[in-house]
Amino acid sequence: MSIDNQTVKKVSKLAKIRINEKEETKLIEELNNILGWVDELKKVDTEQIEPMLSVFNESMIMRKDKVSSEMSDELVLKNAPKSKSGFFVVPKVVE
Secondary structure: OOOOHHHHHHHHHHOOOOOOHHHHHHHHHHHHHHHHHHHHHHOOOOOOOOOOOOOOOOOOOOOOOOOOOOOOHHHHHOOOOOEEOOEEOOOOOOO
């Protein structure tokens, strides 16, 4: 699989980013390099390797749940740039 101009344009449109022709050319090269590395990884024989979640054998140290005092709505919303009826107001990001 290789990345072409159409793929980069489609991905940039989906990501809602603008790229010029120079950036497009550079992205195509970089993405194709990454795909090349992935192809190299596919060639590695992992049949005798045991699956693992982490390279460390340490387990997570659990703490006991403690009841603590909650902050009031006013205190939480105090630093919000904008709030309405006890909620944070954020810019619309989905069309």
